[in-house]
């Protein structure tokens with residue numbers, strides 16, 4: 001049986017924003033900027049809980065840059081669930097979600113050291129569209145990867 005992940009929209013309230021902020025803190029080991037619960041509460045990002053059966057295994061999200069262009073963000077598989085193929089499925093699920101709401105192009109920025117996510121996106125048909133040296137802070141280079149949805 002093939003693996004499947006359900007996306008459940010995260011309702012914007014303080015409790016959920018704190019939970020998402022803590023997930024960022026726990027799962028991004030070496031990044032210069034982590035959003036606070038207040039940042040999350042006021043951001044335009046729509047977050048989703050990722051479930052396998054009844055178990056919450058990660059989060060993902062997107063925000064609209066225009067009506068047809070979305071940036072996907074914070075695709076995280078909780079540590080205990082990594083290496084099982086869920087990252088690939090979750091990346092595809094957020095793409096499918098964006099497509100279902102009329103998005104024609106998706107993109108994301110990924111730290112240059114994040115080989116797992118860069119490899120997932122390239123295999124899913126994204127192109128490297130840009131390189132941003134010292135983007136969030138000195139030493140934190142990022143790639144922009146984009147995909148036109150057909």
Ligand SMILES: CC(C)(COP(=O)(O)OP(=O)(O)OC[C@H]1O[C@@H](n2cnc3c(N)ncnc32)[C@H](O)[C@@H]1OP(=O)(O)O)[C@@H](O)C(=O)NCCC(=O)NCCS
Nearest residue numbers: 027075076077082083084085086087088110114115116117
């Ligand atoms: C990136 C992340 C979502 C991947 O989740 P995952 O469930 O472990 O990924 P998968 O099991 O689906 O593996 C995906 C691919 O990455 C590869 N991969 C995994 N870890 C790797 C590593 N350390 N080095 C190189 N490749 C790696 C796997 O080989 C696999 O590719 P393949 O099956 O084609 O060989 C997870 O590591 C994570 O949550 N990281 C922290 C948050 C993050 O950086 N998110 C991305 C922000 S843009």
